[in-house]
Amino acid sequence: MSESSFLAPQHQIKGQVAIITGGTKNLGGETAKELARLGSNLFLHYRSDQKQAEDFKQELNKKYPEVTIELYQGDLSDDESLKKLYSEAKSKFPKGIDIAINNVGQVIKKPIIEISEQEFDSLDDKNNKIAFFFIKNAGLNLNNNGRIISIGTSLLAAYTELYGGYQGTKAPLEFYSKAASKELLPKGITSNIVSPGPMETSFLLNSEPKQAVEYFKTVALHQRLTQVSDIVPIIRFLVTEGTWITGQNIFANGGFTSPK
Ligand SMILES: NC(=O)c1ccc[n+]([C@@H]2O[C@H](COP(=O)([O-])OP(=O)(O)OC[C@H]3O[C@@H](n4cnc5c(N)ncnc54)[C@H](OP(=O)(O)O)[C@@H]3O)[C@@H](O)[C@H]2O)c1
Numbered sequence: 001m002s003e004s005s006f007l008a009p010q011h012q013i014k015g016q017v018a019i020i021t022g023g024t025k026n027l028g029g030e031t032a033k034e035l036a037r038l039g040s041n042l043f044l045h046y047r048s049d050q051k052q053a054e055d056f057k058q059e060l061n062k063k064y065p066e067v068t069i070e071l072y073q074g075d076l077s078d079d080e081s082l083k084k085l086y087s088e089a090k091s092k093f094p095k096g097i098d099i100a101i102n103n104v105g106q107v108i109k110k111p112i113i114e115i116s117e118q119e120f121d122s123l124d125d126k127n128n129k130i131a132f133f134f135i136k137n138a139g140l141n142l143n144n145n146g147r148i149i150s151i152g153t154s155l156l157a158a159y160t161e162l163y164g165g166y167q168g169t170k171a172p173l174e175f176y177s178k179a180a181s182k183e184l185l186p187k188g189i190t191s192n193i194v195s196p197g198p199m200e201t202s203f204l205l206n207s208e209p210k211q212a213v214e215y216f217k218t219v220a221l222h223q224r225l226t227q228v229s230d231i232v233p234i235i236r237f238l239v240t241e242g243t244w245i246t247g248q249n250i251f252a253n254g255g256f257t258s259p260k
Pocket of ligand 1: 104195197
């Protein structure tokens with residue numbers, strides 16, 4: 001049974017449809033679980049691990065049998081593949097899509113002088129191009145009063161070294177999301193960014209040495225990393241009661257980007 005009775009009727013998402021990219025693990029997966037708990041149907045994209053995605057779907061189906069969950073596999077690196085993501089979602093859910101959450105991202109931690117053209121292009125594809133065309137196709141396809149959420153990074157507010165490629169390719173998202181929030185006002189669609197601090201997922205743990213992880217803990221509240229569970233409630237709020245918020249980037253990092 002969905003657990004959304006704490007929400008006023010106009011804020012409920014029961015029976016709505018959410019697309020989540022990278023939606024079967026880590027931040028995307030936990031967001032999917034929360035939206036399923038509130039009764040939203042899910043169109044969950046994954047890129048690489050079919051077995052993991054199928055197991056995840058099965059687990060959710062078991063827990064929330066009233067929710068319809070569809071999986072979609074694909075690399076999303078161009079406009080065409082994002083068009084296809086939305087058209088497949090609409091073919092599975094003919095009433096249309098209400099919530100669109102883009103989780104895709106890649107980090108390479110290196111000085112600028114060591115980043116190859118190929119590495120730059122890879123960062124640019126995942127953090128910049130996909131973010132743009134995800135929002136474009138959301139704008140073309142979302143139902144009236146839809147919500148777009150893009151996942152940014154708290155590094156957008158940091159003055160630091162070694163993340164130039166990551167920060168620089170995530171930064172345009174702020175302008176895409178803000179512009180979309182204005183352009184989509186007539187359809188009542190909101191567009192926001194949620195920007196986590198260093199978050200304890202494989203994304204961080206596979207790209208950072210232990211020493212860096214330990215350092216991140218010392219510069220945030222409670223001497224710990226950002227947890228996925230710190231971020232999911234913010235996404236929940238934006239797609240339910242928080243629909244007066246648009247064009248914003250919400251930094252959620254336990255103070256990570258502030259000087260000590
Ligand atoms: N973890 C952190 O410290 C942290 C902090 C701030 C912001 N973020 C941002 O939070 C978001 C989610 O990160 P996460 O920590 O939850 O890690 P994650 O699960 O690894 O999320 C990244 C997702 O992007 C997908 N992806 C990469 N390239 C793709 C492509 N070409 N086409 C389609 N999908 C692609 C990955 O799929 P595959 O794995 O299947 O390739 C993965 O599902 C990312 O945007 C990241 O930049 C993370």
